[in-house]
Amino acid sequence: MGNVKLFRRRFIPEEITELKNDHIIMFKDGIIITKWNVLKPRHDINNGISAYFIKDGIKVSKIFDESGQFVYWYCDIIETTHNEEDNSYTFNDLLVDILVYPDGHVEVVDMDEFADAMENGILKTSTIAFAMRSADSLLKTIYSGNFQKYTDYIENI
Numbered sequence: 001m002g003n004v005k006l007f008r009r010r011f012i013p014e015e016i017t018e019l020k021n022d023h024i025i026m027f028k029d030g031i032i033i034t035k036w037n038v039l040k041p042r043h044d045i046n047n048g049i050s051a052y053f054i055k056d057g058i059k060v061s062k063i064f065d066e067s068g069q070f071v072y073w074y075c076d077i078i079e080t081t082h083n084e085e086d087n088s089y090t091f092n093d094l095l096v097d098i099l100v101y102p103d104g105h106v107e108v109v110d111m112d113e114f115a116d117a118m119e120n121g122i123l124k125t126s127t128i129a130f131a132m133r134s135a136d137s138l139l140k141t142i143y144s145g146n147f148q149k150y151t152d153y154i155e156n157i
Contacts, residue, residue, distance in 0.1 A: 005088035006034070011095065011122050012113050022050075025157055030054040032089070033153060045071055051153045052091060054080045057134030059091065060150045073100040073151065077134045079127060094123070094131040098138055106142055108135070 004027065006019040017039065026033040032052040038045060050061040059076040075098040078091045095114040099107045114131070117123045123131070141147055148155075 003087060005086060006032075007088060007090040009090050009092045011093065011117050016090070025049070026153075031153060033157060048074070049154050049157065051150065052078065052080065052089075053150065054089075056137065057094070057130055058138050058150065060154065062151070062154050070102060072102065073147075075100070075138060075150075077131050077138070079130060092127075094127065094134075096131055096135045098135065098142070100142060100147060106139070108139070 004024060006022055006024075007016055008019055009016045019034070019036065022034040022036040024032060024034050031054070033049065034052075035047075035049050037047045044065065045063050046066045048061045048063045050059055052059045057078055057080075059078050061074045061076070063071045063074050065071050076091075077094040077096040077098075079094055081090045081092070082088070083090070095110050095117055097109045099109060101107070118128055141149065
């Protein structure tokens with residue numbers, strides 16, 4: 001695996017952040033699992049474990065509060081680029097997020113930001129299509145009762 005660097009790229013606001021404090025737990029078969037603490041202090045969440053499913057364009061995170069209680073599953077739609085020269089992975093946050101609560105309630109959020117990015121030409125048409133297909137696939141997986149195909153990676157760590 002070597003010395004891998006991880007970065008998160010946001011489009012709104014435009015920023016690239018090195019995830020230098022994320023601890024890589026597993027890296028195999030196009031799946032990266034990390035354990036992390038929030039970058040900036042928050043009142044609602046404190047830390048989590050994330051699984052990046054590079055081919056699927058999905059990051060699934062199990063989120064915990066300060067007392068270690070499970071809050072929800074937070075799913076980011078992502079596009080990943082790999083720079084072989086410095087062995088870095090940049091996860092482009094494609095703005096659409098899907099939350100799955102402990103009671104099974106599902107919420108799709110940040111569609112307004114996704115629409116803004118589309119209108120303002122921030123995302124290419126091919127990236128928009130990839131994001132919509134990834135979100136659609138994830139929602140179908142959740143609604144069909146097969147979400148554990150993603151969550152089991154985290155639960156079995």
